[in-house]
Amino acid sequence: MLFRSGVNIMKNEDILNAYTDERASALLYETMAEVEQDPRIAEVYRRIAKTELRHAEKWAEKARESGVELKAYKPSWRTRTLVSLGKRFGPGMILPAVQSMKQEGTAAYTQMEQTMGMAAEEQSHSRLMGVITRTVRGGVEGGVLMQLEGRHRSTGGNALRAAVMGANDGLVSNLSLVMGVAGATLAGSSVLIAGIAGLLAGSISMALGEWLSVQSSRELYENQLRTEAEEIETAPEEEAEELALIYEARGIPPESARALASQIMSNKETALDTLAREELGIDPSELGGSAWEAAITSFVLFALGAIIPVSPFIFTGGMPAVYISIGLSAIGLFGLGAAITLFTGKPVWKSGMRMVVFGLLAAAVTFGIGRLIGVSVGG
Numbered sequence: 620m621l622f623r624s625g626v627n628i629m630k631n632e633d634i635l636n637a638y639t640d641e642r643a644s645a646l647l648y649e650t651m652a653e654v655e656q657d658p659r660i661a662e663v664y665r666r667i668a669k670t671e672l673r674h675a676e677k678w679a680e681k682a683r684e685s686g687v688e689l690k691a692y693k694p695s696w697r698t699r700t701l702v703s704l705g706k707r708f709g710p711g712m713i714l715p716a717v718q719s720m721k722q723e724g725t726a727a728y729t730q731m732e733q734t735m736g737m738a739a740e741e742q743s744h745s746r747l748m749g750v751i752t753r754t755v756r757g758g759v760e761g762g763v764l765m766q767l768e769g770r771h772r773s774t775g776g777n778a779l780r781a782a783v784m785g786a787n788d789g790l791v792s793n794l795s796l797v798m799g800v801a802g803a804t805l806a807g808s809s810v811l812i813a814g815i816a817g818l819l820a821g822s823i824s825m826a827l828g829e830w831l832s833v834q835s836s837r838e839l840y841e842n843q844l845r846t847e848a849e850e851i852e853t854a855p856e857e858e859a860e861e862l863a864l865i866y867e868a869r870g871i872p873p874e875s876a877r878a879l880a881s882q883i884m885s886n887k888e889t890a891l892d893t894l895a896r897e898e899l900g901i902d903p904s905e906l907g908g909s910a911w912e913a914a915i916t917s918f919v920l921f922a923l924g925a926i927i928p929v930s931p932f933i934f935t936g937g938m939p940a941v942y943i944s945i946g947l948s949a950i951g952l953f954g955l956g957a958a959i960t961l962f963t964g965k966p967v968w969k970s971g972m973r974m975v976v977f978g979l980l981a982a983a984v985t986f987g988i989g990r991l992i993g994v995s996v997g998g
Contacts, residue, residue, distance in 0.1 A: 641675035643698040651710035789924030798982040802989025814929030830914035952978040
């Protein structure tokens with residue numbers, strides 16, 4: 620017998636598999652609740668286990684409606700092994716496997732319209748397991764809260780760091796290119812043409828890559844927000860439960876967590892904003908960045924770094940241009956290394972000289988290779 624809903628078709632085998640998977644998930648969550656030391660996390664596991672059992676009962680009802688015989692549930696060898704590992708070594712040993720199973724279950728549910736809201740709960744559980752997985756040793760506090768709450772607060776610092784790195788890429792890559800060509804031939808025009816070509820090629824490549832990265836990220840986040848908005852519309856109770864679980868995992872008493880979640884869910888815009896931040900780690904206010912602005916910025920920054928080693932060949936040629944190029948590049952590399960100390964806190968001289976050494980080493984290697992090629996071709 621087949622179940623139909625819209626264009627989807629479910630076979631009896633699919634129903635039995637779904638029932639078995641839900642029972643296995645419930646057993647694993649119950650096991651993790653038994654051995655979890657943190658009572659807050661243990662309570663989260665127990666509540667998810669109850670949800671999984673409720674899902675299993677729904678599948679059992681579908682099986683009875685279709686005339687499918689349900690045998691007594693017997694855990695598979697994989698489930699038995701995970702249970703044994705969990706009891707022996709704690710929930711941290713099996714949590715990644717459980718999270719993977721939830722992700723697989725979520726993917727399956729999203730293809731079935733017969734799941735009566737279970738897909739939203741499965742997605743919620745999968746994301747919640749992702750949060751707990753990253754913090755299973757110490758509870759949902761400390762580092763993960765900094766990651767969840769502060770990942771968007773350092774945008775300015777990240778932008779400055781990206782600017783330094785972009786200029787560094789342009790300087791080092793074009794210095795290596797210019798020195799390689801100069802090693803092969805000291806003809807000023809050849810080095811200049813190669814340097815300008817490298818500047819343009821690198822800048823365009825960086826700009827295109829940045830545009831694709833920003834645009835793709837924004838489209839991904841917008842799609843996640845649309846999905847979250849649909850879940851708020853179709854399964855508000857499950858979303859409220861998920862939000863309450865997150866707050867409970869952070870140490871808020873269950874009753875207070877549920878009350879806070881209920882209050883937030885009463886306003887759909889506030890609910891979407893809160894769930895985006897708490898569940899998805901997305902700050903909706905920061906989705907308005909322009910991909911074109913990022914592309915132009917990357918182009919300019921790369922070009923600023925790349926113009927330094929090639930500029931002497933505009934005015935002179937031969938070995939004097941090579942020496943001037945190396946000197947200007949060394950100054951630029953030291954300045955970029957010093958700028959990096961804004962993020963690392965390392966001594967300026969140490970960071971600056973490290974950049975100079977690595978940059979000039981790359982230039983020396985390409986110059987030597989160019990010299991060998993030039994001699995071989997010329998000879």
